[in-house]
Amino acid sequence: MSASAAVSGDRRRRVAALIRKETSQIVRDPSSLIIAVILPLTLLFLFGYGVSFDARRIEIGLVIEDPTPETGSFTSSLTSSSLFSTRTARDRRSFENDLVAGHIDGIVVLAAGFSAQAERGDRAPIQVIVDGSDPNKATLVRNYLQGIWANWLEQEAVTRGEHLSVPISVEQRVWFNPEVSSHHYLVPGSIAIILMLIGSLLTALVVAREWERGTMEALLATPVGIGELMAGKLIPYFILGMLTMALATGTALFLFGVPFRGSFAILTLMSAVFLTTALGQGLLISTVTRNQLVAAQATLISAFLPSFFLSGFVFEIAGMPLPLQIVSYAVPARYFVAVLQTLFLAGDVWSVIWPNLAGMSLIAAVYLGLTALTTKTRLD
Amino acid sequence: MSETLVRLEGVSKRFGSAPLAVAEVTTTIVGGGITALAGPDGAGKTTLLRLMLGLLKSDAGKLTVCDLDPISHAHRLREVVAYMPQRFGLYEDLTVFENLRLYADLRGVAEQQRAETFERLLTLTGLAAFQSRLAGALSGGMKQKLGLACALVRAPRLLLLDEPSVGVDPISRRDLWRLIRVLAGEGIGIVWSTAYLDEAERCERVLLMNDGKLMYEGVPSELTKRMAGRTFHVRNAGEQRRAVLAVAAKRTGVIDAVIQGSNVRIVMAEGAATPSPEEFSKDSGVDIVAVSPRFEDAFINLLGSKSPAVSRLARASDNFRTTEPVIVAKDLTRRYGSFTAADRISFSIGKGEIFGLLGPNGAGKSTTFKMLCGLLRPTSGEARVAGLDVVAQTSAARNRLGYMAQKFSLYGDLSARQNLDFFAGVYGLTGAQRHDAVKRVTEAFGLGRYLDTNAGTIPAGYKQRLALACAIMHEPPVLFLDEPTSGVDPLTRREFWAHINALVAGGVTVMVTTHFLDEAEYCDRIALVYRGRVIATGSPDDLKSSVRTQALPDPTLEDAFIALVEADDRTVAA
Numbered sequence: 005m006s007a008s009a010a011v012s013g014d015r016r017r018r019v020a021a022l023i024r025k026e027t028s029q030i031v032r033d034p035s036s037l038i039i040a041v042i043l044p045l046t047l048l049f050l051f052g053y054g055v056s057f058d059a060r061r062i063e064i065g066l067v068i069e070d071p072t073p074e075t076g077s078f079t080s081s082l083t084s085s086s087l088f089s090t091r092t093a094r095d096r097r098s099f100e101n102d103l104v105a106g107h108i109d110g111i112v113v114l115a116a117g118f119s120a121q122a123e124r125g126d127r128a129p130i131q132v133i134v135d136g137s138d139p140n141k142a143t144l145v146r147n148y149l150q151g152i153w154a155n156w157l158e159q160e161a162v163t164r165g166e167h168l169s170v171p172i173s174v175e176q177r178v179w180f181n182p183e184v185s186s187h188h189y190l191v192p193g194s195i196a197i198i199l200m201l202i203g204s205l206l207t208a209l210v211v212a213r214e215w216e217r218g219t220m221e222a223l224l225a226t227p228v229g230i231g232e233l234m235a236g237k238l239i240p241y242f243i244l245g246m247l248t249m250a251l252a253t254g255t256a257l258f259l260f261g262v263p264f265r266g267s268f269a270i271l272t273l274m275s276a277v278f279l280t281t282a283l284g285q286g287l288l289i290s291t292v293t294r295n296q297l298v299a300a301q302a303t304l305i306s307a308f309l310p311s312f313f314l315s316g317f318v319f320e321i322a323g324m325p326l327p328l329q330i331v332s333y334a335v336p337a338r339y340f341v342a343v344l345q346t347l348f349l350a351g352d353v354w355s356v357i358w359p360n361l362a363g364m365s366l367i368a369a370v371y372l373g374l375t376a377l378t379t380k381t382r383l384d
Numbered sequence: 385m386s387e388t389l390v391r392l393e394g395v396s397k398r399f400g401s402a403p404l405a406v407a408e409v410t411t412t413i414v415g416g417g418i419t420a421l422a423g424p425d426g427a428g429k430t431t432l433l434r435l436m437l438g439l440l441k442s443d444a445g446k447l448t449v450c451d452l453d454p455i456s457h458a459h460r461l462r463e464v465v466a467y468m469p470q471r472f473g474l475y476e477d478l479t480v481f482e483n484l485r486l487y488a489d490l491r492g493v494a495e496q497q498r499a500e501t502f503e504r505l506l507t508l509t510g511l512a513a514f515q516s517r518l519a520g521a522l523s524g525g526m527k528q529k530l531g532l533a534c535a536l537v538r539a540p541r542l543l544l545l546d547e548p549s550v551g552v553d554p555i556s557r558r559d560l561w562r563l564i565r566v567l568a569g570e571g572i573g574i575v576w577s578t579a580y581l582d583e584a585e586r587c588e589r590v591l592l593m594n595d596g597k598l599m600y601e602g603v604p605s606e607l608t609k610r611m612a613g614r615t616f617h618v619r620n621a622g623e624q625r626r627a628v629l630a631v632a633a634k635r636t637g638v639i640d641a642v643i644q645g646s647n648v649r650i651v652m653a654e655g656a657a658t659p660s661p662e663e664f665s666k667d668s669g670v671d672i673v674a675v676s677p678r679f680e681d682a683f684i685n686l687l688g689s690k691s692p693a694v695s696r697l698a699r700a701s702d703n704f705r706t707t708e709p710v711i712v713a714k715d716l717t718r719r720y721g722s723f724t725a726a727d728r729i730s731f732s733i734g735k736g737e738i739f740g741l742l743g744p745n746g747a748g749k750s751t752t753f754k755m756l757c758g759l760l761r762p763t764s765g766e767a768r769v770a771g772l773d774v775v776a777q778t779s780a781a782r783n784r785l786g787y788m789a790q791k792f793s794l795y796g797d798l799s800a801r802q803n804l805d806f807f808a809g810v811y812g813l814t815g816a817q818r819h820d821a822v823k824r825v826t827e828a829f830g831l832g833r834y835l836d837t838n839a840g841t842i843p844a845g846y847k848q849r850l851a852l853a854c855a856i857m858h859e860p861p862v863l864f865l866d867e868p869t870s871g872v873d874p875l876t877r878r879e880f881w882a883h884i885n886a887l888v889a890g891g892v893t894v895m896v897t898t899h900f901l902d903e904a905e906y907c908d909r910i911a912l913v914y915r916g917r918v919i920a921t922g923s924p925d926d927l928k929s930s931v932r933t934q935a936l937p938d939p940t941l942e943d944a945f946i947a948l949v950e951a952d953d954r955t956v957a958a
Contacts, residue, residue, distance in 0.1 A: 014492045021489030025478060032477040032518075222473020222534075225437055226490040227462045382455075383439045384399075 018228050022236025026210070030244060039205055040248045044198045048252055051194035052187060052260050062145055063108040065099030066092045070116040074123075074160070078114065078130075081156045087148055096133075103135055110134040110145045139323070188263070191256045192344040193317035195249070196278070196337045197308070202248050203282025204289065204307040205300065206241045211290030212299040220294075221383065230379050234372075238283055245279045246272075256348070266347030270357065274343050277364045281336040282307065284371030291378045311337035339363040387415045389542045389573045390436055395445035397431050405431040407596040408445065415541070415573035417588035418564060420604070422578055422683075424873035426844055428596040429577040430470070433544050436575075437467050450541055463492070466540035470547050472531025476520030480511055480530055483519050487534040505533040508563060524745040525556025532563065542573045549578060550871075553744030554901065554945045561586070579871050582902075585679035592683060594873065599686050604679050611651065611677035611685060618648040618664050619671040626885050628664045633692040633882070635663060640684050641692040642878060644905045645925040651681045653690075680902075684874050693879035695886035697828045708735045709768075710862055710893040711756060716765035718751050725751040727916040728765065733895060733909075735861075736888050740907035741897045742945065748916040749897045750866070756895065757864050758782050770861050783811065785862040786855035790870065793851070796840025800831055800850050803839050804857065811858035825853035829883070845876040852883060856892075863887065865896040869903060881906055901941045912948055919952045 030036040066082060068075045083090050091108070093099060102108045113131040132149050134142040214220040223233065253271070256262045289302045313319060314328065315337035321329055332338050339360035346356045390413035397406040406428040413419050421429050434440040435447060438454030438461055447454060452461045474483055484502055493501060506512040509529035514522065519530060528548055535543065545564075549557045561583075568574050576587060584590045585604045592600040592607075600607050621628040628648045632641035637656030642649050652658070661670045711733040718726040726748045733739040741749045754760035756767050758778040767774040772781040794803050804825065808818040826832055829849040834842045839850060848869070856863065865884075869877040881903075888894055898904055905924050912920040912927070920927060928939050931947035939947070 017489050017492070021486050025475060025482070025486050028482060029475065029477050217476070218469055218471035219473050219475055221439065221469045222467070222531075223490070224439055225462060225465075225467040225469070225473075226487065227459050227492065228490050229459065382441060382458075383434060384441060 014227075015229070015232060018232050019235045019239075022228070022232065023240050026236060026240040029210075030240065036206065036210070036244070039202060039209070040244050041251065043205075044202055044248050044252050045255065047198045047201070048191070048194060048255055051197075052191050052256075062088050062110065062148065064088045064090045064145075065096075065102060065108045065111045066090050067094070067096045067099065067111060067113040068092060069094060069114065070118065072119040074119040075114045077160070078118075078156050081152060081159065082112070085152060088152075103133065106135070109141060110149070112149065187260050188349060189345050190317075191260045191262050192348040193315070193341045195252045195256060196315060196340040196344055197311045197317055198252060199245065199249055199275070199279060199340075200282045200311040200337050201303070201308045203241070203245045203279050204286035204303045206244065207237055207283050207286030208289040208293075208299040208303045209286075209296055210241070211237060211287065212294055212296040215290075215294035216296060224382070230376060234287065234375065234379070237287065238280075241283055242276075242279060245283065246275065249275045249279065262348055264348050265351040267352050270352055271344075271347050274340065274347070274357070274361060274364070277361060277368060278336060278340040280368040281364055281371055284368055284375060285336075287375045288371055288378070291375060310335045314338060315341045317341045333363070334367070336364050336367045388412050389415050389450055390575075391446070391448045393446040395432075395435060395442050395447050397428075397435060397440060397442050404596045406435065406442075409593075409596075409598050410445075411591060411598060411601050413542075413573065413575060413591075414589070416568070416571060418568050418574045418576055418586075420576050420578060420584035420587035420590040421593065422581060422584035422590055423593035423599075424579055424844075424876070425871035426595075427593040427873075429593060430546055431596075432593070433467070433546050433575065433577060436544060437461070437465060463538070464541045465544065466535040466538075466542070467544045468531045468535045468546065468548060470550065472527050472534075474519040474527060474531055474534065477518060479516050479518055480506075480522070481515040483530060483534055484537060488537045491538040493538050501537060505536060508566065509533050510559075523556075524552055525559065528552055528556065528560060529563070532560070536567070539570075540572060542575070543567065545574065545576045547577050547579065549580060549583060553747075553899070553949075554942045555744065555949060557583075558946060580900075581680040581683055581874070582678070590679075592686070594687065599683075607682040607686075608677050608679050611681045613674070614652045614654065614656075615675050615677045615681055616650050616652070616659070617644070617673045617675050618650060618661070619673050620646060620667075620669045621648050621665065622646045622669075624665055624667065624670075626889060628670070629692075629885065630889075631664050633694050635659065636691075639689045639691060640681065640878065642881070642902075642906070645923065645928065649675065651677075651684065680874055687873070687875055689875055693875070693882040695828070695879075695882040696830070697883055697886040697890075709733065710735045710737075710770055711739070711895060712766070712768040713752065713756060714766040714768075716752060716755055716767055717763050718748075718755060718760065719763045724916050726755065726762075729911075729913070729916075729918055731911050731918065731921060733893055735893055736891050737909065738884070738888055738894045738896065738907045740904045740910040741895065741913055742901075742904055742910050743913035744949070747913045749913050751916075752913065753864065753866060753895070753897055757785060757787055783858070784860055785864060786858070786860040787864045788851050788855040788866065788868055790867040794839040794847065794854065796838060798839060799836050800839055800842065800846075801835045803850060803854055804831075807854040808857050813858060821857045821859075825857055829853045844872060845879070848872060848876060848880055849883075852880065856887065861892060863892055863894045865894065867897055867899060870899060877903070901945065904941055912945065914949050914952055915956075920948050 064082065066079060068079070079090070079092065082088050096111060096113050099108060099111045103111055111133040113133070115131065130153060132146060134145050136142050214223070257264055285307055286303065289299055289306065293299045293302055314321070314332040314335045317337065321332050321338065324332070342356060343360045346353050392409050392411050394408045394410055395406060396404055396408050398404050409432065421432065423429055431440060435442050436449050436454060438458040441455050449461055450464050454461055475486070478486065484505070488498055488501070506515065509532065511526065511530060511533065514526065519527060522530065532548070548560060552560070564574060564576065576583070578584055584592070585608065587604060589602065590600065590604045591598060618628050618632070625643050625646060625648055629641055629643055632638050632648060632650050637653050638650050639653050640651035659672060661672050664670060709732045713729050713731050716726055716729040717724065729752050741753060743749045751760065755762045756769060756774060758774045758781055761775060769781045770784040772784065774781045795806065798806065801822070804822045805818065808821050813821050826835065829852070831846065831850060831853065834846050839847065842850070869880055884894060896907065904910055907924065909921065909923055910927060911918045920930070922930070924941055927944045927948070928941060931939050931944045936943060
C-alpha cells in the first residue's frame with residue numbers, strides 16, 4: 005500500500021467515524037429529531053391550515069345610486085355568487101367608514117346613469133373601491149369583481165338577443181391551479197421555507213453544541229482536517245434533511261391533496277442542491293458563533309426571515325422595491341419556491357428549472373467555500 | 385533518557401486588548417516524567433497548552449513541539465501529541481466503547497491493534513465493566529479516566545492534561561495520579577496543568593506561572609528548599625487559634641499564617657528571628673515547632689508576600705456563646721424520584737462557628753446547602769437558620785443570611801458600585817442605610833479603585849472581594865459560601881479567609897462547601913457527606929486522628945477523607 009493510499013484510507017476512516025458518531029447522536033438525542041420531524045410538520049400545518057389567501061365570502065358594500073332593472077340584475081348576479089356577501093345602500097358614504105374599519109372588503113358603486121351607459125357600452129360604468137393596505141386581498145377582490153362584471157355583460161347581451169361589444173373583454177382561465185386554492189401554491193412554497201430553516205438550524209446548532217460542550221476542542225486536537233470535519237457534519241444532516249423533505253412532500257400530497265405534476269427525480273435533485281445551501285449556511289453561522297442560543301437566533305434572522313419575505317412565497321418579488329429585488333437573488337429559497345410551485349402545479353418546465361438550479365448551485369458553492377475558508381483547526 | 389519535547393523562546397499571546405495571557409515565556413519541557421504547569425486561574429496555563437498544540441497561534445516568539453512547528457505542521461503534531469481538555473472532550477450520548485472507538489478512528493489506530501489497546505486502557509482505567517454505559521451517565525472521576533483513555537488510544541510522545549483534577553474528589557484524584565505515574569513510566573512526556581500546588585509539588589519538574597509570566601522552572605523541592613528553617617507550627621492553639629492568627633498577622637517577619645486544625649502554620653521572612661510561643665499566647669500549652677516547608681510557602685514567597693492579609697472588617701463583639709445553635713439541619717431529606725440526593729442529614733452549627741461540608745461530587749453537598757439557604761425545598765426534615773424555619777419563613781430567613789455562589793454572582797456589565805447598590809436594594813436597604821452600607825464595605829474591602837469599573841473586567845482578587853462585599857452588605861448573622869476560593873491564587877485565598885475570620889470573630893456563623901482540603905483545615909468542624917449521608921462529623925483534627933494507624937501515623941485531611949469514604953464503601957458492600 006502506498007503512502008498516499010494510506011493517508012486517504014485514514015481520511016475515509018475518520019469521516020466514517022464522524023458520521024457514525026453523528027448518527028448515534030441524532031438517534032439518541034431527541035432535539036435533532038424534534039427539529040427534523042416535529043418542527044417541519046408543525047410549520048406545514050400552520051402554513052397549510054392557518055394561512056389562506058382565498059377570499060371566500062368577500063364582504064361587499066353595493067351602492068346603487070339610481071335603481072333600475074339593470075342594477076337589479078347586476079345585484080342578483082353579485083348575490084348569487086358564493087364569493088360575495090352583499091349589503092346595499094344608496095350612498096357610498098354609508099360604507100366608507102366600514103371599509104376603513106375593515107368590516108367590508110370593497111365597495112361597488114353603480115352610479116346614476118348606469119343603465120344608460122351600460123346600454124351605450126361606451127365605458128365601464130361601475131366603480132370598485134378596495135382597501136389597498138392589503139394588496140393581496142385588494143387584487144383578489146378586483147379580479148373577482150371584474151369576472152362577475154364580464155359575466156353579467158355577456159348575460160345581458162344574451163338576454164337581449166344581441167351581440168354586445170364589450171369594451172375590454174375579461175375572460176378568466178386559471179391555469180395550473182383551476183380551483184384557485186391558495187393551499188396549492190402555499191404548501192409547496194412553505195416546503196422551501198421549512199427546509200431552509202431545518203437545514204440551517206440542524207448544522208448551526210450541532211456545531212455550536214460541540215463548542216459549548218468542549219468536544220470541538222478535543223476533536224481539533226486530533227489529526228482530523230477541516231474537510232473531514234465538514235463532511236462529517238454535512239453528510240448525516242444531508243440525509244436527515246432529505247428525509248424531512250420526503251416527509252413534507254408526502255404530507256403535501258396526501259394530507260393537503262396538492263397535485264404533483266413534475267417528476268420525483270427532478271424534485272430530488274433540486275431538493276438536494278437546495279438542502280446543501282441550507283446546510284452550508286448553517287455551517288457558516290456556526291463558524292462565527294459558538295453558542296447554541298446565538299446560533300439559533302442568527303439562523304432565524306439570516307435564513308428563515310429572508311426565505312419567508314424575499315422568496316416570493318407570500319409576497320410577489322416583482323412588487324418589491326428594486327433594492328429588495330436585488331437582495332432576493334441571494335436568497336436560495338427564491339429559486340426553490342419557484343421550482344417547487346412549478347413542479348407541483350405545472351410539471352417539469354425546463355425553462356424554470358435550469359436558471360433556478362444554476363442560482364442555487366452558485367449559492368451552495370459560495371457558502372461551502374466560505375465555510376472552508378473561515379474554519380480553522382484552531383480556536384482563535 | 386530525557387529528550388527535549390517542547391522548546392519555547394519568548395512566546396507571547398494576547399487576546400484582544402487584555403494584558404498578555406502568556407508573556408514572553410522561555411523554557412523547555414523534557415520527556416520522561418511529569419512536568420507540572422502550575423498557577424492560579426488566569427495565569428496562562430490553558431493558553432500555553434493550546435499554543436503547544438497549535439490550537440492557538442502565538443503573537444511572538446518561537447515554539448517547537450516534538451521538533452514540529454505547531455501551526456504549519458498541525459496535522460503531524462496531533463498524531464504524536466495527545467491532549468485532554470478541561471471538560472475531557474467526551475460525547476455524553478455515546479457509550480464508553482463508542483467514545484473510545486471514535487477517537488481510535490480519528491487518531492488512526494490500526495485495526496489489528498485495537499482489541500489489545502482497548503483492553504489495556506479499559507483495564508488501566510477500571511472502565512472495563514462500563515463499556516456500554518453512556519459517557520453522560522458516568523461519575524466525574526470515571527469521565528475523567530475515559531477522557532484520558534480517549535487521549536491515549538494511540539500512544540503519544542507527549543500528553544497534555546488541562547487541569548485534570550478540577551472538580552474531582554480526592555479518591556479519583558489519587559487514582560488518576562497513579563494512572564499518570566504508570567504512563568510516565570512508559571516513557572510518555574506528561575504536562576499536567578493544575579491550580580493545586582500540592583499536586584505540583586509531587587511532579588518531577590514544575591513550571592510555575594502567574595499573570596502569564598513564568599515565575600519558576602525546575603525541580604519543585606529545590607524551590608521549597610529555599611524556605612527551609614522558615615516554617616513553623618504554633619501548636620495547641622485550639623480555641624485561641626484565630627486570636628493567634630491575628631497576632632501572627634501583625635508580627636513583623638511573618639509573611640504567611642494559616643490555620644491548620646488546632647495549629648497555626650506560620651512562614652517567616654528570610655533572616656527573620658524565630659518567634660517564641662509567648663509572643664502568641666500566655667497559655668503555657670502553646671508551643672512552637674519547626675515544620676518542613678511546602679511548595680505553597682515558596683510560591684507565596686515568590687509572589688512577594690510581605691505579611692499575612694489583615695481584614696479591615698470591624699469586629700462587632702467577641703462576647704457570644706458558641707453553643708447557641710444558629711444553623712440546624714434535622715433529618716433533611718431530598719428525593720428526586722427514586723434517587724435520594726440527601727438522606728436524613730442532621731447537624732447543628734453554633735454561633736461564630738465555621739462549618740465545612742466536604743464530599744465527592746454528587747454526594748449531596750450542594751443539595752444540603754441549597755435546602756439550608758431556602759433555594760430547594762426539602763422532601764422531609766427541618767432546616768432552621770437564625771431561629772427561623774427556612775421552609776415556612778423562607779424570605780425572612782433569607783434576609784438573615786448572606787450567600788456567595790461559586791462563580792460569584794456579580795453582574796459583569798455593571799460597575800462595582802452598581803453591583804453594590806443593586807445587592808443593597810435586594811436586601812431592602814434604602815436611602816442613607818444603603819449609602820452607609822456601600823461606604824462601609826467599600827472601605828473594608830478596599831474597593832475604591834474599582835468602584836466605577838465593570839465587575840466583569842476587574843482583577844480576580846477584587847472580584848472575589850466584591851462578591852463577598854455584596855453578600856454581607858446587610859450584615860447577616862449567617863453566611864453561606866459555595867466553593868468560595870476554587871482556582872484563586874494562595875494570596876487571594878488567604879485574604880478571603882482573613883475577612884471570614886474577622887466576621888466570625890464578630891459572631892457571624894459560616895457554612896462553607898469546598899473541594900480544597902487545605903481550606904477545610906480552616907473550619908472549626910467538618911461534615912463529610914457521601915452518597916447523600918453524613919458519614920463523619922468533627923473537627924479536622926478529630927477526623928485525622930480517627931484514621932490514624934501505625935502505617936499512617938500523621939494522616940493529612942486528604943488521607944482522612946479517602947479512608948472514611950473507603951470505610952463507608954466497605955460497610956455498604958458488606
